[in-house]
Amino acid sequence: MADQKFPVTGKEVRLARYAENQPTKDDFEIVDVEVTEPASGNVVVHNVYLQVTAVMRDLMTEEPGLPMMPPYKVGERPWGGAVGVVVASASPDLAVGDTVQHMDGWTDYSTGPASQYFKVEASWFPGPEYFLNQGITAYHGMADVAEVGEGDVVFVSNAAGGVGSLAGQIAKARGAKRVIGSAGSAEKVEYLTKELGYDAAFDYHDGPVLDRLRELAPDGIDVFFDLVGGEQFEAAVQAAAQGARFALCGTVSAQTGNAEGAFPRLDIMAGIIRQIVIKPFSTYHTPEQIQAWTQHFAQWLQEGKIVLPYTVVEGGVSAAPEALVALLGGAYKGNVLVKISEG
Ligand SMILES: NC(=O)c1ccc[n+]([C@@H]2O[C@H](COP(=O)([O-])OP(=O)(O)OC[C@H]3O[C@@H](n4cnc5c(N)ncnc54)[C@H](OP(=O)(O)O)[C@@H]3O)[C@@H](O)[C@H]2O)c1
The missing domain is CATH 3.40.50.720 (NAD(P)-binding Rossmann-like Domain)
Structure with a gap:
């Protein structure tokens, strides 16, 4: 069921307080958490990349009122788009070694029901970073x-x-x-x-x-x-x-x-x-919208009509708060990914 030895300790980020003006890294805290074997139907995913985006600044306020986007809560781990690799599975739907895309990226390890993780084929794109973009x-x-x-x-x-x-x-x-x-x-x-x-x-x-x-x-x-x-x-x-x-x-x-x-x-x-x-307009990420983009992205990449503009921030999940602050300050180009692990 698992290649990974459990329990294992990982880091996660939590929101320490709501942002009032410009966010600072002190609005977050970094916590060590113990990860155990997955319960029946669940998996453990070792995250590889977390995507940070400007809208996270709004989600750090008490009532952002954004459609389809639950606000971040003080004391809790924020949500955010990620790609990772399954390292333990107690579900027939996902196997150890599967690459998955999901929304629980502010952590080294994400655990939950297999249905929360969308299996992607690593071979679709040149690298896992290609799954995370705007x-x-x-x-x-x-x-x-x-x-x-x-x-x-x-x-x-x-x-x-x-x-x-x-x-x-x-x-x-x-x-x-x-x-x-x-x-x-x-x-x-x-x-x-x-x-x-x-x-x-x-x-x-x-x-x-x-x-x-x-x-x-x-x-x-x-x-x-x-x-x-x-x-x-x-x-x-x-x-x-x-x-x-x-x-x-x-x-x-x-x-x-x-x-x-x-x-x-x-x-x-x-x-x-x-x-x-x-x-x-607001983008609801409907299945049709996801499919339309994915198809065109793959085709245009193949035809050399598009490149994926992105910046990778090293330093693991602990670097994510500073990466968000720096993103808002204009430090980066393209889509911004925090490298969490090698997978
Ligand atoms: N409608 C939707 O469905 C939807 C979906 C996703 C995102 N969004 C919105 O789209 C916008 C861009 O999102 P993103 O994630 O791609 O962010 P982003 O472009 O990565 O945001 C960071 C960039 O904003 C620029 N910036 C900061 N302050 C600025 C200012 N005062 N004037 C002009 N530019 C400034 C900086 O670039 P420079 O160095 O060039 O200033 C910085 O690099 C955000 O407002 C986000 O909330 C909307």
């Missing part, structure tokens, strides 16, 4: 919400982040004519154009965003995929082409700065004149 949201927003296609001029804000680094590539793979991205440093701007196939990019700190958009998209933007809110949204309204589609995905400027980033002003007259279609 592509479901990026694909849903670009394909279903913005309906990006041939000839579109596209602007993605926060283009070097987890969602944005895939959103721009998805737009290109679907035939967009020109994809423009914004990011917070010269290094990230270069990363967008040199490694992710963006046609143009700019640092949003470098003067008014509207000036940069007018220069880079003189005929206007057809699709805006917004992850930031605030000034970038207001500028995109002014730079929109007739009938532009806005897919509003996130307001990271409110999550990491002052809350006003979530409340940009809409120039209603500009919206009317240009007949802008503004669609905020």
